[in-house]
Amino acid sequence: MNRLPARPEIAAAQPYGAPHPDVPVRLNVNENPYPPPPEVVESIVTRVRRAAAGANRYPDRDFGELRSALADYLIRESGVVNIGPEMIWAANGSNEVLLHVLQAFGGPGRTVVAFEPTYSMYHEIARGTFTAWRPGRLEADFSLDAAHGIRHIDKVKPTVVLLPSPNAPTGTPLPLATIDAIADQTGGRAVVVVDEAYAEFRRPGRPSALQLLDKHPHLAVTRTMSKAFAAAGVRLGYLAAAPELVGYLRTVRLPYHLSAITQATALAALDHAGTMLGQVAELRERRDRLAAALAAMGFEVAASEANFVLFGRLADRHSVWEQLLARGVVIREVGPAGWLRVSVGSELETLTFLRALAEIRKELE
Ligand SMILES: *Cc1c(COP(=O)(O)O)cnc(C)c1O
Secondary structure, three states: OOOOOOOHHHHOOOOOOOOOOOOOEEOOOOOOOOOOOHHHHHHHHHHHHHHHHOOOOOOOOOOHHHHHHHHHHHHHHHOOOOOOHHHEEEEOOHHHHHHHHHHHHOOOOOEEEOEEOOOOHHHHHHHHOOOEEOOEEOOOOOOOOHHHHHHHHHHHOOOEEEEEOOOOOOOOOOOHHHHHHHHHHHOOOOEEEEEOOOHHHOOOOOOOHHHHOOOOOOEEEEEEOOOOOOOHHHOOEEEEEOHHHHHHHHHHOOOOOOOHHHHHHHHHHHHOHHHHOOOHHHHHHHHHHHHHHHHHOOOEEOOOOOOEEEEEOOOOHHHHHHHHHHOOEEOEOOOOOOOEEEEOOOHHHHHHHHHHHHHHHHHHO
């Protein structure tokens, strides 16, 4: 039947990706609902025009200007002062950054660990890099028990540990003490990656794992412009770590992997970081109100510090997902059986979702 010599582990696999139906209310992939304002669009056009005029040349392979801008942004966002451009790496989305990490530190005969339920791309990047996938588990409330984490790591001896904080699709943050304990345990044996894709949505006062970089040369913190930064279309993810770790990522990337257009667009967006993040506080508050509304309707709700909420438990989640879709609302069928995930949208989108869900519930009764 198979007419092409595909690797057995991908022969029957489906490509990653949420269904993307063209409906009025799209709350399925955790985007920021607000498009860039006109002055940011203008800055992007100006920078891209300049880049286009030099498009006969390859771009800056080491994206020095962008690395400096990302380091400055992280310093301002986290309050951690000693982050320099030599500690920054970037690629086309933080998924590509994670691919570079596994190309450099995973590979055949090596193991990567994360704790499920978690971001499903981790497993796929492991498969793509021939790295064995040996996940541990989260507790019933989706927190990570540090003792279990350490025992699991001792048992399966990974070279890469992935710790999303907040986790997807649950929204659960990871205390700094847990990250620190796992990093203490893995020094010299594993690279520990804290995936902070949703960090800007964390509760005020909760520290970023960037604070631990000084202490652990094998720790890396990944971020993205796709979520809070309202620039999912730009495809720019990045990482902060000790320069030695970044050096290995440079070795495995494809030459000129970040186009001049991507670099110009990301720089323009970073010039307006305050504006791009302008609605984050509002989205955070709306997340808390959405979680409270779902709880008031009688659902179980996972405690979230991201821009989405996981709720359950549904006897037939697929049917609820379909009935929402029929009402013009798409959310995400992901995570443990019986749960669904909804992104925080605009006020109107969030209300439309809650009204549709209430209607469906009434029909089910
Ligand atoms: C969205 C997401 C990412 C990264 O997305 P990019 O668009 O590739 O930067 C990384 N990790 C988690 C947990 C995510 O949810």
